[in-house]
Amino acid sequence: MLKLPIYLDNNATTPMDPRVLEAMTPYFLEHFGNAASRNHPFGWEAEEAVDYAREQVAKLIGADPKEIIFTSGATEADNLGIKGVYEMYASKGNHIITATTEHKAVLDTCKHIEKIGGEVTYMQVNAEGLIDLKELEAAIKPTTILISLMYANNEIGVIQPIKEISAIARKNGVLLFTDGTQAVGKIPVDVNKDGIDLMAFTAHKMYGPKGVGALYVRRKNPRVKVTAQIDGGGHERGMRSGTLNVPGIVGFGKACEIAMLDMDEDTKRISKMRDYLETELLKLEEAYVNGSREHRLPHVANISFKHVEGEGLLMGFNKNIALSSGSACTSASLEPSYVLKALGLGDDLAHSSLRFGLGRFTTDEQIEYTIKAISETVLKLREMSPLWEMYKEGIDLSTIEWAAH
């Protein structure tokens, strides 16, 4: 049975897995204690639950539980990881290397660091969305303390070569921070095999609750420290004060446990649906996949439908299908996706893009429905598009002098 509306925006957030909610519920009700209350059973229960969740979370990424710092989410973990290293390692240097396709939580944090006297190199990516390893190595200077490169991109799903990046970081005595928000729980991520020193990730992208995330901070080879950005009661080994969100953390732990158990099967099923969706949509003329298809998360597809505007396209079916577009027609700036532009896409193609994020609860029927709805809408809007008409008449659109407005 086809279930509407269809949710294909799993890069934005995922629905909670009912098993996660079930695990959390008691910690809102009878086990409501503060994990820092050392003197009574309410506190002990809460602490025990947090410890258990910390193990579940650590296990998913091959870490030691002591290396997990719970935060309010990935944005906070990005801030803590980058700003915390910048402050802690100030005597070693002030230079950070990142890339233009990073999430705003990383880019804006880096901009803040520039404002307070740091130096940041923003690496370009190639047309596939990947950084160049030689360029990375060349960007390292004696003052470089941190490389901050995301594991997988939120808009195009492209996976950076983290192992190769960490090898370069190690060789040069530079720490590696990675924003693992989109990757953790979806593909195997192992902080030791991958050589990651710090990593931000969050529960709500892997069928857990919103409002809880973590920063992984390596304790051995090398031992990494970050300066706290939130001061208070000295929770999380002094790195992140604030009463722990016990139900959230319990849910995060459960979500990690499920992700680990279900990953192989989920990936197999979801990537098959994604590939089918992509194959069918690419049957439309002038449809292009954005970013590397080879180095990509199994549940993501970003496709541009030339000569049709993304937001206009979404309007054709957004009552029944939830999707994102790289077009930013609603934003005040009217600037299309900076990630797509970084791939070298023209603004026109960036405006014409849709991002598909499939998930654990996506069904074959929903994909069939989506293919049909999108194909029909693209055809309908092209009939209405002056650009399509010109293209069909063989006019080279780049030769036209557009009246800027």
Added chain:
Amino acid sequence: MAYSEKVIDHYQNPKNVGTLDKSAKNVGTGLVGAPECGDVMRLQIEVDDATGMITDAKFKTFGCGSAIASSSLATEWLKGKSVDDALKIDNMDIVEELNLPPVKIHCSVLAEDAIKSAINDYRVKNGLEEIKFEESVVH
């Protein structure tokens, strides 16, 4: 962001989508916007030379729902108007009719620009002077 009923209606049932013969002397064509900006409108009018009345209007638009609705509405308003009256169509009339939110006002500006541009094309083709318009300020 939720669209108004009227925008949705024009999007789903656009009026006057199509192409007029742009080489015809009594057809004026306005092409405004740019693909990089995410919207391009082409608006055409067919004028009865004897009466100066607009007998037909067609559009094609690359853009969001509000841009499509603005141009669809513009063609409806143009049909049956004299060229002189067509010049009086103000973008704020479109904003009001379609309940466009502030971030979509540029769609209505584009529609107004397209009307003026089509009229000027018609005028120039028929040996009349091009009308100079003040630059629109709202984008």
